[in-house]
Amino acid sequence: MSLSRLVICLGLLLCVSSTFAQTIKKYCATDGAKLDVHLFGSTFEDESLQKLSKKNLTDFKASFKMGDRIRLYSHTSDGYSISFDQCVPGCPNVGFMDQFFSSTCSATIAKRDSRSFERSFAIAVLKNYENPAGGYDIFKSIQQLADVYGVSVDDTKIYAVISMVPSGIKSNDRKGLNKLYRQGKEGMQFPASFPSVDLIGASSSTEIQEFWNDVLDEKAKFNFVRF
Helix, strand or coil: CCHHHHHHHHHHHHHHHHHHHHHHHHCCCCCCCEEEEEECHHHCCCHHHHHHHHHHHHHHHCCCCCCCEEEEEEEECCEEEEEEEEECCCCCCCCHHHHHHCCCCCHHHHHHHHHHHHHHHHHHHHHHHCCCCCCCCHHHHHHHHHHHCCCCCCCCEEEEECCCCCCCCCCCCHHHHHHCHHHHHHHCCCCCCCCCEEEECCCCCHHHHHHHHHHHCCCCCEEECCC
């Protein structure tokens, strides 16, 4: 590649990156919520639990409000990355004439950006479920959350789409879970400032919830919630 073509390509790349960064911030509201959603799609060995997690995530997405900033973290056994970072598009409710003459927010463009938001969000989510389940380490997965928030966090609300079921263990297998108690108890370290995490799609079995209450022992707070 010639030097001139390289310069042109780099210029286009910088332009696209700048435009993307502007799109991220374009609809952010100063009073909007900040939501971090961590995706552990490979932890859903049970197909019915996987389907339920997708439904719960869809219901959760319906609660997003215009101006909220949404970040998706995609987690694998090798680590994690931010796969989506945008604010929910939309224009404030104003009168027809004000909207018609407004230069700050175009309803037409906002609708287009909203479709792009929905598409990008769905792609990021579904791609995370493509990783085949099996052989994952549930403790290592949760430790990744501790690694992300190793220092104090702001008012960002934290969510995790994760089964909370160890690989190869049935959610109601109390004996199998008990065998993993020491591994979980001694294998995870949480910072003192670790934030509360709401779980999306996690198993609702009594055995799983009691297991994690014992393992975490107030070192971290994971909330089994429904949406």
